[in-house]
Amino acid sequence: MVTTRPPSAPADGQRRARTRPQTSRIGFADPAGTPARRRPRPGGPPGRALGPPAALAALALAALVTGTAACGDETPGMRAALAGGHRSDGLHGITPARPMTKPALDLTGTDGLPFDLRARTADRVALLYFGRTRCPDVCPATMADLAAALGELAPxxxxxxxxxxxxxxxxxxxxxxxxxxxxxxxPGFGFYGLTGPFDRVQAEARALGVDVEEPVTGTGGPLESAHGGEVLAFGRDGRLALRYPPGTQITDYIHDLPVLVAEGAP
Known part of the structure; x- marks a missing residue:
């Protein structure tokens, strides 16, 4: 589980340091032309330099967010939810500990209309993430990584x-x-945003092994929240195929997603 805590105040003009090195956003090119840094996978070769727009947007957004806290480490509860093993077929995500099918969710889309996850993502790989817009760290970083990975895939x-x-x-x-x-x-890749009553969101998340707690105002004033930070990848057959914990490398998504798409091809 990712827990937000009251932050220490950063110096003027200085971005607050991330509390988790593995969530550092590297692997993008600076718009001014600075050479891109590369994200090596543990035990593997350096990753490719990736496109800038989404990753830079996340950094800018995280730096501008105030009154919230940086995300912390995984808790034992989150590690238990991710229990499973790495697949023997070479994919980089974690095999689910138990079989799960894609839920309908029946929440509300950003257009204000009812949203049925099963219907709207039928015959597609669905990457499901539970988070909040005021999260200054893991949530925007995860969205940026997914956008960067999608940008590297064939149309x-x-x-x-x-x-x-x-x-x-x-x-x-x-x-x-x-x-x-x-x-x-x-940038037009097909991101869906959903909202709904907290009790329903919490129940749906927990049914999928993602622990979610209602955000509360801490004693120091900033918002405190705890929520699972993994990405759930449902295959085109509607079954949960892989789980990706926070800090997953962009190159892991780039490697796995074409395989998941091909597995459901007619």
Whole structure:
């Protein structure tokens, strides 16, 4: 589980340091022309330099967010939810500990209309994530990584993938707020944003092994929240195929997603 805590105040003009090195956003090119840094996979060769727009948008957004806290480490509960093993077929995600099918969710889309996840992502790979727009770290970083990964895929592969962001802070994340927030990351790849009553969001998340707690105002004033930070990848057959914990490398998504798309091809 990712927990937000009251932050220490950064110096003027200085970006607050990330609390988790593995969530550092590297692998993008600076717009001024600075050479891109590369993200090596543990035990493997350096990753490719990736496109800048989404990753830079996340950094800018995270740096501008105030009154919230940086995300912390995984808790034992989150590690238990991710229990499973790496697939023997070479994919980089984690095999689910138990079989699960894609839920309908029946929440509200950013257009204010009912959204049925099964119907809207039928015959597509669905990447489901529970988070909140006021999260200054893991949530925007994850959306940026998914956008960067999709940008590296062939258009015919990308057409079979949808990213679905479900707000765990519906009291603040109205459909309009979620829509504006996702606009920072989605250059037209098909990101869906969903909201709904917190009790329903929490129940749906927990049914999928993602622990979500209602955001509360801490004693120091900033918003405190705890929510699972993994990405759930549902195959085109509607079954949960892989789980990706926070800090997953962009190159892992680039490697796995075409395989998941091909597995469901007619």
């Amino acid at each position: 015919d592969v990308r057409a079979h993938i949808r990213v679905v962001f479900v707000s765990t802070d519906p009291a603040r994340d109205t459909p309009a707020v979620v829509s504006r927030w996702l606009h920072h990351f989605d």
